[in-house]
Amino acid sequence: MKPDFSKSPDQLIPAVIQDAKTQKVLMLGYMNEAAFEATQKSQKVTFYSRSKQRLWTKGEESGNFLNVDSIHLDCDQDGLLIYANPEGPTCHKGTDTCWGEQNVNSLAFIAELEAIIAQRKAADDQNSYVASLFREGINKIAQKVGEEAVETVIEAKDNNDQLFLEESADLLFHYLVLLQAKGFKLNDIARTLSSRNG
Numbered sequence: 001m002k003p004d005f006s007k008s009p010d011q012l013i014p015a016v017i018q019d020a021k022t023q024k025v026l027m028l029g030y031m032n033e034a035a036f037e038a039t040q041k042s043q044k045v046t047f048y049s050r051s052k053q054r055l056w057t058k059g060e061e062s063g064n065f066l067n068v069d070s071i072h073l074d075c076d077q078d079g080l081l082i083y084a085n086p087e088g089p090t091c092h093k094g095t096d097t098c099w100g101e102q103n104v105n106s107l108a109f110i111a112e113l114e115a116i117i118a119q120r121k122a123a124d125d126q127n128s129y130v131a132s133l134f135r136e137g138i139n140k141i142a143q144k145v146g147e148e149a150v151e152t153v154i155e156a157k158d159n160n161d162q163l164f165l166e167e168s169a170d171l172l173f174h175y176l177v178l179l180q181a182k183g184f185k186l187n188d189i190a191r192t193l194s195s196r197n198g
Contacts, residue, residue: 001071001073002073002077003031003033003036003073003077003078003080004076004077004078005032005033005036005078007076007077007078008078011032011033012030012031012032012048012050013030013031013032013078013079013080014028014029014030014079014080015028015029015030015031015045015047015079015080015081015082016028016079016080016081016082017029017045017058017066017082017084017090018081018082018083018084019083019084019085019086019103020069020070020083020084020085021085021105021108021111021112022103022104022105022108023105023108024096024097024101024103024104024105025097025099026066026084026086026090026096026097026098026103027058027090027091027097027098028098029045029047029058030047030048030050031046031047031048031080032048034048034055035047035048035055035056036080038055038057039068039071039082040068040071042057043067043068044057044058044059044065044066044067044068045057045058045065045066045067045068045082045084046058058090059087059088062088062092063087063088064086064087064088064089064090065086065087066082066084066085066086066087066090067084067085067086067087068082068083068084069082069083069084069085070082070083071083086103090103110176110186113173113176114176114180114185114186116130117130117176117177117180118180121134121180130177133174133177133181134177134181138178138181138182141174141177141178141181142178144174144177144178145171145174145175145178148167148170148171148173148174148175149171151167151170151171152164152167152168152170152171154167155167155168
C-alpha cells in the first residue's frame with residue numbers, strides 16, 4: 001500500500017477514521033508520509049497537525065488513542081479509510097465523534113455476542129450454559145429455540161413490554177446458538193433476506 005502524497009501541494013492526504021465495531025465515522029484528519037509510516041509502525045492513528053506543524057498521535061495528551069484495526073487506500077491512492085478501536089471519546093471536546101454523535105450501534109453487539117458464543121463453544125467449559133447446550137446437541141438447542149419462541153408469543157399477547165423484550169432477547173440468543181450449531185451466523189440470514197428483496 002503506497003499512498004500518493006504528491007497529488008497535494010502540501011503533501012497531505014485526508015484520512016477518515018471509522019470505528020471498526022460500530023462503523024461510525026469518528027473524525028477526519030490529514031497525514032503526510034511520516035504520519036502514515038508512524039501509524040503503520042505504532043498501530044496508533046497519527047496525523048500531521050496543520051496547526052501544530054508536527055506529527056500528532058491522537059490521544060498523546062488525553063490518552064484517548066485510536067488503535068488501528070485496518071487501513072484502506074482509495075482508488076486514486078490519495079485518501080485513506082482507517083478502521084480503528086477508540087480508547088474513550090475521539091473529539092477534543094469530549095464527544096464520541098467530531099460530529100457530536102454517540103458512537104453506538106446496538107446491532108454491532110450481535111457480532112460480539114456471536115464471538116462470545118463461538119468462544120464458549122470451543123472452550124467446552126463445564127460451567128458454561130452455552131457450552132452445555134452444544135454438548136447436548138442440536139435437538140436440545142432447537143428445543144430451546146422453540147420454547148423461547150412460545151414464551152415470546154405469550155408475552156406479545158400481554159401488555160408487559162419489559163417481559164416481551166426479555167423473552168425476545170432469550171429467543172434471539174438461543175437462535176444465535178442454533179445458527180452456530182448449524183455452521184451459520186446472522187449475516188447468512190441477512191444475505192438470504194437481501195436476496196429476496198425486489
